Amino acid sequence: MTRLAVIVADAMGPDTGPAQALQRFGYTQVQQARAFDDAIDAITNEHVDLLIVPIDGLDDAGIATLERVARRERHMGVIATSPRQDPELMLRAMRAGIQEFLVRPLSLTDLVPSLERLHRRADSREVNGQVFAIFSAKGGVGTTTTALNLASALASNHPDAKVAIADLTVPGGDLAILLNAHPTYDLGELSSKIERLDAELLNSVMTPAADGVWFLAAPDRPDAADAVDAGVVAAILAQMRGSFAFSVIDCEHQLNDRTLAALDNADRIVLLTELKVPSLRAAQRTLGIFRRLGYPNEKLCVVVNRLQSGDVVSPAEASQVLKADIFFKLPNEYRTVSEASTKGEPVVQSHPDSKLSWAYLQLAHKLGGGTLSAPSDGGNGSRSVLRQIFTRKRN
Numbered sequence: 247m248t249r250l251a252v253i254v255a256d257a258m259g260p261d262t263g264p265a266q267a268l269q270r271f272g273y274t275q276v277q278q279a280r281a282f283d284d285a286i287d288a289i290t291n292e293h294v295d296l297l298i299v300p301i302d303g304l305d306d307a308g309i310a311t312l313e314r315v316a317r318r319e320r321h322m323g324v325i326a327t328s329p330r331q332d333p334e335l336m337l338r339a340m341r342a343g344i345q346e347f348l349v350r351p352l353s354l355t356d357l358v359p360s361l362e363r364l365h366r367r368a369d370s371r372e373v374n375g376q377v378f379a380i381f382s383a384k385g386g387v388g389t390t391t392t393a394l395n396l397a398s399a400l401a402s403n404h405p406d407a408k409v410a411i412a413d414l415t416v417p418g419g420d421l422a423i424l425l426n427a428h429p430t431y432d433l434g435e436l437s438s439k440i441e442r443l444d445a446e447l448l449n450s451v452m453t454p455a456a457d458g459v460w461f462l463a464a465p466d467r468p469d470a471a472d473a474v475d476a477g478v479v480a481a482i483l484a485q486m487r488g489s490f491a492f493s494v495i496d497c498e499h500q501l502n503d504r505t506l507a508a509l510d511n512a513d514r515i516v517l518l519t520e521l522k523v524p525s526l527r528a529a530q531r532t533l534g535i536f537r538r539l540g541y542p543n544e545k546l547c548v549v550v551n552r553l554q555s556g557d558v559v560s561p562a563e564a565s566q567v568l569k570a571d572i573f574f575k576l577p578n579e580y581r582t583v584s585e586a587s588t589k590g591e592p593v594v595q596s597h598p599d600s601k602l603s604w605a606y607l608q609l610a611h612k613l614g615g616g617t618l619s620a621p622s623d624g625g626n627g628s629r630s631v632l633r634q635i636f637t638r639k640r641n
Contacts, residue, residue, distance in 0.1 A: 250275040251296040254285045257327045258298055259351020267354055268296075271361045282308055289315055294322055296364070300350070301326035301339050313342035317480050317510040323364035327352065340441055341477030343484075374487040378613060379512035381497040381505070384528040387518050388551045390420050391583055391593075392576070393496035394456075396516070396613075398592035399606040400492045401458030403616030407491035410452065412462040414479065414508055415498050416471045419464030426590020427461060429453040434465030437478045445489045448482070456592050460490070476507035483511040492614055501535065509541075514613060516547050516573075521557040521564055530568055547573035549609070554578040574609045577601050 251273040258264050268276060273296060279285035282304060288294060297315075304312065316324050326339040327350040336347050345367070346360045380393040390413075397411040413419035413433070422429060431451035439447060455461040462482075465474070486493040495508045509515055515536070519529040529548065536546055548568060550561060553575045561572045579593075579602040586596040594603045611618040 249273045249295040252277045252279055252285050252288050252294050254279045254282050254299045257300045261351050263354055264352040264357045267357055296323045298325045301335055302328045309342055316343040343480045375491040377493045377512045378514050379495045379497055379508050380516045382518040383532045384525050385499050387520055389518050390496050393494050394424055395592045395594055395606040396610055397459050397494040398456045398594040399610035400614050403610050409459045410486050410490040410493040413464035413496050415464050416474050417468050418466050422463050424587055425455045427455055429463040432463040432465045433474055434470035437473045440478050440481055443481055443485055448485050476503040479504050479507040514547050516549050518549050518551050520552050521559040549573055550575045552578035576605050
């Protein structure tokens with residue numbers, strides 16, 4: 247297999263031995279970039295498999311650019327080098343999503359194991375799970391409820407799969423309240439141990455919630471927002487991808503670095519809206535931003551929430567305004583959602599025969615496949631209730 251490696255300036259040192267070792271790992275094409283900006287241009291225009299960069303030569307803006315590129319180009323391995331073992335530089339590299347840090351000039355004894363680890367990670371990514379980010383630029387549209395019920399529906403459609411849901415509304419997300427959960431650990435504790443993050447650590451801080459769903463709570467402490475940065479989010483989502491068949495992310499309503507990290511790393515973005523003018527305007531602006539960020543159309547899924555017959559704007563009109571297809575429509579069942587929230591359960595569990603439960607299962611199937619079993623009444627909970635009443639009367 248032919249692979250392309252880009253080496254920035256003197257990132258490897260003068261010895262030709264390590265450069266020759268790249269050939270053994272399939273990097274038959276090696277480009278030398280005079281500066282970091284030249285490497286970024288190469289990555290933009292070509293499929294680069296490996297980037298070796300002297301991280302000590304990058305300022306804060308360069309680190310931020312490297313972090314964003316590493317998040318976007320998940321197939322690309324990145325090795326950061328420095329003339330010495332500098333703990334601060336190593337931490338900066340790790341927070342930028344770079345998992346390999348070597349001292350230059352590079353030696354074969356260091357480079358070869360590093361390349362082997364990168365290849366193992368690349369192989370594991372090929373079988374990793376899917377990540378769905380739930381986002382709305384406007385509050386009150388139901389992102390948290392949708393995230394929770396999508397996770398529950400994915401677990402229902404995939405009984406043998408592990409499903410994760412993470413609350414990135416920092417601080418003080420509402421997922422714990424909707425689940426009536428009292429997690430021992432949260433995202434804040436995990437961010438303080440991010441340098442030791444692995445599958446075992448991640449599982450140890452996740453809380454079992456609904457059947458088949460594991461929950462990562464948002465921290466309540468206001469100071470936790472500073473610790474949970476984009477690098478932390480990217481690292482956690484990468485580990486979730488390797489540990490869970492599906493991961494659902496409840497995002498903040500602001501497009502900050504933390505949210506962008508989640509959106510960059512997601513396979514699909516569920517953009518939630520209602521058929522109301524303020525909500526549609528927010529969705530329209532958001533789609534414009536997503537397109538400027540280079541997100542492909544197939545990554546973006548516009549979902550209409552709380553659809554009802556009295557909506558002034560029709561789904562077809564909304565599609566024209568947004569210049570995007572409506573991926574799915576969820577019916578408005580306020581009482582069902584309210585009762586489920588009071589019980590601390592997803593609608594899929596608390597009201598399995600409701601139209602809304604059936605809609606969540608269909609949405610989960612459209613996004614993640616799996617086995618979709620229709621409820622006994624075809625998704626019409628009111629008919630089920632009426633049938634029970636009249637049956638009792640006849641008896």
